[in-house]
Amino acid sequence: MKKKMRTTTPAISRLLTLALAAATSLTVLSGTASAADIDAPYARAAAKVSSDAKLLGTKNVQSVTRGSAAATYCVKVASRAVSNLSTAAIVATLNNFRGEITAIGAPHSYCGNAAHTITVVTSDSSGKGADRPFTVAVL
Numbered sequence: 839m840k841k842k843m844r845t846t847t848p849a850i851s852r853l854l855t856l857a858l859a860a861a862t863s864l865t866v867l868s869g870t871a872s873a874a875d876i877d878a879p880y881a882r883a884a885a886k887v888s889s890d891a892k893l894l895g896t897k898n899v900q901s902v903t904r905g906s907a908a909a910t911y912c913v914k915v916a917s918r919a920v921s922n923l924s925t926a927a928i929v930a931t932l933n934n935f936r937g938e939i940t941a942i943g944a945p946h947s948y949c950g951n952a953a954h955t956i957t958v959v960t961s962d963s964s965g966k967g968a969d970r971p972f973t974v975a976v977l
Contacts, residue, residue, distance in 0.1 A: 882926070883915045884975040886933070887958075894971075905948035905957060909967035912949035913956040913974055920976050923954060927977040930958060935970045937962045943976075 876895040878884040885902060886895035891911055893902045898919035903912045920926055923943035930941035938961045946957040960970035 878975060881975040881977055883919045884973070885913055886973050887911060887913070887971060889969040889971045898976075903949075905959075906950070907948045907959070907967070909960045909969050910948045911958040911960070911972075912952065913958060914952070915954050915956060915976060917954045920954070923956060923976065928956060928974065929977065930956075930972055930974040932960065933971040933973055937968060937970055938965060939970070939972055941974055 873886075873893040873896045876884045876886060876897045878897050881897060883898035884896070885893060885899040887902050888894055891902050891904050893899065898916040900914040900916055902914070904910065905912050915923060926943055928941045928943050930939045932939050940959045942957040942959075945951040945953060945955065948959070949955045949957045956974055956976075958972060958974060960968060960972060962968040962970075
């Protein structure tokens, strides 16, 4: 005589939860993001950028490219994250370098007047344009 295996609702729920967790883990492990996520829970967008315009870390930033002037960077922010950069609070800082940094939230000619783009200009301590790594965040 064969016995039927009886499964309770809580057991099925646990099994489904474990299966979903395993599938989610595989999706995260095989993701295609080129830059690591930034832990910035209170920022709407943020990016860590190398001096040669490589995106090292990101939250709601689509890309970083060089601007048309020396030592300028164009940080493209996802429009779903920030609807109007010109009225947003933008904070930028140089990473491990002394110098100056300016972040412009309105469309600027250095970045082709592109919408949803922060124009970042970096310089050395004397004010001369110099490529510098930086972090920028939109609060």
